[in-house]
Amino acid sequence: MRLRDIAYARSGDKGDTVNICVFPYNDGHYDHLRRQVTAERVREHFRDLVRGPVTRYEVPALCGLNFVLEQALDGGVSMSLRIDPHGKAFGSQLLDLEIEAPGADT
16 A cells, blocks of 8 residues: 555755655554654655655654655755755655555554
């Protein structure tokens, strides 16, 4: 299944850094997301776009995962020659990540 089947995302950018927050539709899927959506998997998913590290921050009070992707915008909005130099599209792209269905990894 795709991440978008059980979660939604919000994303943005600052300079050459992208921030993506992922939240499950059902809070009961938070632990499943924690196991399935690691910094390493996000880094691999964006391997052609992100040149720097990917850091994951857990926000259990909100059942959210916050990812910070450094060197992700080819220098930033004002420097990049990319068609879409903003970080807004990264959230949608992350939701295409293939994950196991809830219950399959427990």
